[in-house]
Amino acid sequence: xxxxxxxxxxxxxxxxxxxxxxxxxxxxxxxxxxxxxxxxxxxxxxxxxxxxxxxxxxxxxxxxxxxxxxxxxxxxxxxxxxxxxxxxxxxxxxxxxxxxxxxxxxxxxxxxxxxxxxxxxxxxxxxxxxxxxxxxxxxxxxxxxxxxxxxxxxxxxxxxxxxxxxxxxxxxxxxxxxxxxxxxxxxxxxxxxxxxxxxxxxxxxxxxxxxxxxxxxxxxxxxxxxxxxxxxxxxxxxxxxxxxxxxxxxxxxxxxxxxxxxxxxxxxxxxxxxxxxxxxxxxxxxxxxxxxxxxxxxxxxxxxxxxxxxxxxxxxxxxxxxxxxxxxxxxxxxxxxxxxxxxxxxxxxxxxxxxxxxxxxxxxxxxxxxxxxxxxxxxxxxxxxxxxxxxxxxxxxxxxxxxxxxxxxxxxxxxxxxxxxxxxxxxxxxxxxxxxxxxxxxxxxxxxxxxxxxxxxxxxxxxxxxxxxx
Amino acid sequence: xxxxxxxxxxxxxxxxxxxxxxxxxxxxxxxxxxxxxxxxxxxxxxxxxxxxxxxxxxxxxxxxxxxxxxxxxxxxxxxxxxxxxxxxxxxxxxxxxxxxxxxxxxxxxxxxxxxxxxxxxxxxxxxxxxxxxxxxxxxxxxxxxxxxxxxxxxxxxxxxxxxxxxxxxxxxxxxxxxxxxxxxxxxxxxxxxxxxxxxxxxxxxxxxxxxxxxxxxxxxxxxxxxxxxxxxxxxxxxxxxxxxxxxxxxxxxxxxxxxxxxxxxxxxxxxxxxxxxxxxxxxxxxxxxxxxxxxxxxxxxxxxxxxxxxxxxxxxxxxxxxxxxxxxxxxxxxxxxxxxxxxxxxxxxxxxxxxxxxxxxxxxxxxxxxxxxxxxxxxxxxxxxxxxxxxxxxxxxxxxxxxxxxxxxxxxxxxxxxxxxxxxxxxxxxxxxxxxxxxxxxxxxxxxxxxxxxxxxxxxxxxxxxxxxx
Numbered sequence: 041x042x043x044x045x046x047x048x049x050x051x052x053x054x055x056x057x058x059x060x061x062x063x064x065x066x067x068x069x070x071x072x073x074x075x076x077x078x079x080x081x082x083x084x085x086x087x088x089x090x091x092x093x094x095x096x097x098x099x100x101x102x103x104x105x106x107x108x109x110x111x112x113x114x115x116x117x118x119x120x121x122x123x124x125x126x127x128x129x130x131x132x133x134x135x136x137x138x139x140x141x142x143x144x145x146x147x148x149x150x151x152x153x154x155x156x157x158x159x160x161x162x163x164x165x166x167x168x169x170x171x172x173x174x175x176x177x178x179x180x181x182x183x184x185x186x187x188x189x190x191x192x193x194x195x196x197x198x199x200x201x202x203x204x205x206x207x208x209x210x211x212x213x214x215x216x217x218x219x220x221x222x223x224x225x226x227x228x229x230x231x232x233x234x235x236x237x238x239x240x241x242x243x244x245x246x247x248x249x250x251x252x253x254x255x256x257x258x259x260x261x262x263x264x265x266x267x268x269x270x271x272x273x274x275x276x277x278x279x280x281x282x283x284x285x286x287x288x289x290x291x292x293x294x295x296x297x298x299x300x301x302x303x304x305x306x307x308x309x310x311x312x313x314x315x316x317x318x319x320x321x322x323x324x325x326x327x328x329x330x331x332x333x334x335x336x337x338x339x340x341x342x343x344x345x346x347x348x349x350x351x352x353x354x355x356x357x358x359x360x361x362x363x364x365x366x367x368x369x370x371x372x373x374x375x376x377x378x379x380x381x382x383x384x385x386x387x388x389x390x391x392x393x394x395x396x397x398x399x400x401x402x403x404x405x406x407x408x409x410x411x412x413x414x415x416x417x418x419x420x421x422x423x424x425x426x427x428x429x430x431x432x433x434x435x436x437x438x439x440x441x442x443x444x445x446x447x448x449x450x451x452x453x454x455x456x457x458x459x460x461x462x463x464x465x466x467x468x469x470x471x472x473x474x475x476x477x478x479x480x481x482x483x484x485x486x487x488x489x490x491x492x493x494x495x496x497x498x499x500x501x502x503x504x505x506x507x508x509x510x
Numbered sequence: 511x512x513x514x515x516x517x518x519x520x521x522x523x524x525x526x527x528x529x530x531x532x533x534x535x536x537x538x539x540x541x542x543x544x545x546x547x548x549x550x551x552x553x554x555x556x557x558x559x560x561x562x563x564x565x566x567x568x569x570x571x572x573x574x575x576x577x578x579x580x581x582x583x584x585x586x587x588x589x590x591x592x593x594x595x596x597x598x599x600x601x602x603x604x605x606x607x608x609x610x611x612x613x614x615x616x617x618x619x620x621x622x623x624x625x626x627x628x629x630x631x632x633x634x635x636x637x638x639x640x641x642x643x644x645x646x647x648x649x650x651x652x653x654x655x656x657x658x659x660x661x662x663x664x665x666x667x668x669x670x671x672x673x674x675x676x677x678x679x680x681x682x683x684x685x686x687x688x689x690x691x692x693x694x695x696x697x698x699x700x701x702x703x704x705x706x707x708x709x710x711x712x713x714x715x716x717x718x719x720x721x722x723x724x725x726x727x728x729x730x731x732x733x734x735x736x737x738x739x740x741x742x743x744x745x746x747x748x749x750x751x752x753x754x755x756x757x758x759x760x761x762x763x764x765x766x767x768x769x770x771x772x773x774x775x776x777x778x779x780x781x782x783x784x785x786x787x788x789x790x791x792x793x794x795x796x797x798x799x800x801x802x803x804x805x806x807x808x809x810x811x812x813x814x815x816x817x818x819x820x821x822x823x824x825x826x827x828x829x830x831x832x833x834x835x836x837x838x839x840x841x842x843x844x845x846x847x848x849x850x851x852x853x854x855x856x857x858x859x860x861x862x863x864x865x866x867x868x869x870x871x872x873x874x875x876x877x878x879x880x881x882x883x884x885x886x887x888x889x890x891x892x893x894x895x896x897x898x899x900x901x902x903x904x905x906x907x908x909x910x911x912x913x914x915x916x917x918x919x920x921x922x923x924x925x926x927x928x929x930x931x932x933x934x935x936x937x938x939x940x941x942x943x944x945x946x947x948x949x950x951x952x953x954x955x956x957x958x959x960x961x962x963x964x965x966x967x968x969x970x971x972x973x974x975x976x977x978x979x980x
Contacts, residue, residue, distance in 0.1 A: 056571070056572060056629070056848045056849055059565055059613075062564075063563075063565065064627045064630065064631075066631065066635075067561065067562060067641070070560075071561070086917065087913060088889070088918070088920040091537065091540050091544070095534070095660055097586070097660075101526070114592070115590075116567070116590055116614075117590075117591055118587065118588045120659075121587055122584070122650045128605050128607060130604065131600075131604025131605035131606075131611075132601065132605045133601070134604070135598050137594070143529075144529055146588065156528070157534045157536070161534075168923055171537070178567075189590075190565055190567075329906050378526045417555060436798045436799050440682065446556070447556065449558070451558075453638055
């Protein structure tokens, strides 16, 4: 359990609790998480994405290269204690206040790993590569509702296709997941934008190319800051043009694309039509893919990561209540940065924490019994002795035999010989059948769902419930 | 890809390669790993173990408390850069050569997390708890065949039962996994021993209780050291009794239990029978569970971890060629160490790396096509346009509709309109069916396995291949 505090490294007493912002998942909680992982994986498979995986930790430079300050400031650093001289040298550097002195970092996101992997071996695959990934990520954020330091993320990326259709194919697998868990367009909105369009717009407003990335950072943070803070940051970064400041300070919250366009201080609004072409292309493909009803153009979406180049999108509750459920976009330069050929790519990441909260809030998380059934965790058979020593001695052999034949078989660990109480045990773990050993050859087979039973030779009765041999 | 060297932390140039000893898994490799994970999970489920999970990193003390020097020397340390004062203090401590100065450690194994979790909330569950876990572990070992710095591990633990039957129930799920992947008792041997028995034996040989744990460390390392080195270490640790030294220096390699007993310089060999009772009890239960043919009593097995208290076991290739495929044992004091009630517990861990090598060596790893089928990754349907603009425009809608109905649907990304070439694409991804859009209403449905096809209304033909609605 999170202990709610960030203990300094020199603290003499550390507890045996889980580290702040991490989770202990006991069987029911783990099954709920596995249910989400299963939905993720099946959505990716249905849409033709193939799963890949990479290391939990990477060389620190993989993140300092391109992810942007927001992520780099929240990295968990990692080092091996094997090489004592290297550890001492790193200790000196840390004591001097050098950041990034540790050789490795726990992955805060998967995209840099994916880009590195594609740069290394992407040439061997036919294009586009459609890759999915799911696993834990780590950020040293202050834990709060919907935000942990270790969380699961699901990524889908389409590499080697720079078209709006590719953007939408990635959005479609995201929407496919939402549909598969029972969410509706009234629950969640996929808000999209284009950094290329946004770049053109802010240049129209007087921001020069040099300050474009700073302008994106400001746009990304504007919901979290008030006008004075935004203006101060804009001056500090040197993007103090009046037109852009007006755009930055326009009313917060959701506004339609038309309203946003009208609010723009463009000298030649007539230019907007051609500026908007990348967005128009995405809108057309959203119609083709049949997912337009989930999506809104939203000029508020800029994304915090430094590597995005084109279409960007975020998935939010329609109420706007919480942080993003998912976010992604096009990153056409990242693979080249890691030594690969120039390669267009687009993808998104979705975390388990916010998604789980949304599903709970909407009453869409299935019951634990349903989850066990969905995941194939329901016991097939519960083996009981009728209480005779001869039967007691056979319980182990029955279990071993049934398991060998592919059945999920359980028994009671209670010392009671009362068959009624043992059947209660079978019922409480929701076993499909109970087998009561009656003699060396005979059993009672009880169908726990139908509440019917038959007594007879084990070989005959068990044949009814065994799975077909492979 | 491992770069084969351990770069010092202060190295000015770091590469964009994966860190030494970690893996990049592209789709085929990932599917092979998922196949093993699936076998692990299904074996655990069949035997009634329920999956749990905990944090990837823990407070460093969780491992320094009880795991023993072997593991602690190989820990990857972790810290957050957020609290600058704490980082500087840690840097000072590291520069002074203080080990364990970092607040967190990547888990080198899961047992301490499991014991901590049980200590925190085990009281809420009926006993015994049968918990399984699978996930990555991290050790800063020198990478070599069968040994990586990041590897997957599968654990099964039975908590709250101190009997020999519980020991064997844990061994049985391990053997169940081996059977499910087609391994035979002639391929792998489960070698077991008892630390309690071994402790009694070494005390009979003149080692006092204070040096018992040192004696276990020496026994665990004896296969890796020559007689002189063993003798030097034994003197250094103060366990220099002649009888024990003789036992330590007895011939290496596999010897039967009888030979080992005969080689023991026991003053009163007659005592052996009662000393051996814990082992006799395990042998009896191995017979009951029907797995005795996999198992050998082996006094060479001591296990390196400091927390084991009773039965210990290792799974080795029958040829003795490689490091252990799995290892485990009873750890009756660990949960109490982490603040829980005194609780007997037994469990094992199996890594994916050595298991994969064994399966490959024995030719038991299925073909990639079979793995895709086993994991439900085979495409259900491949959608093709007949080349007419009207049909081209419908490909996206067909894909969206089929996916919404639960099908794994793909299309070609080639620009060709040649239906024959597009059908080759369908064949090369092993799609079960191909759907060729012929008009606004009609399709050709081609059964790729049977090499038959029908043409007609889409609504009618697709109904044949759609999964039943849920």
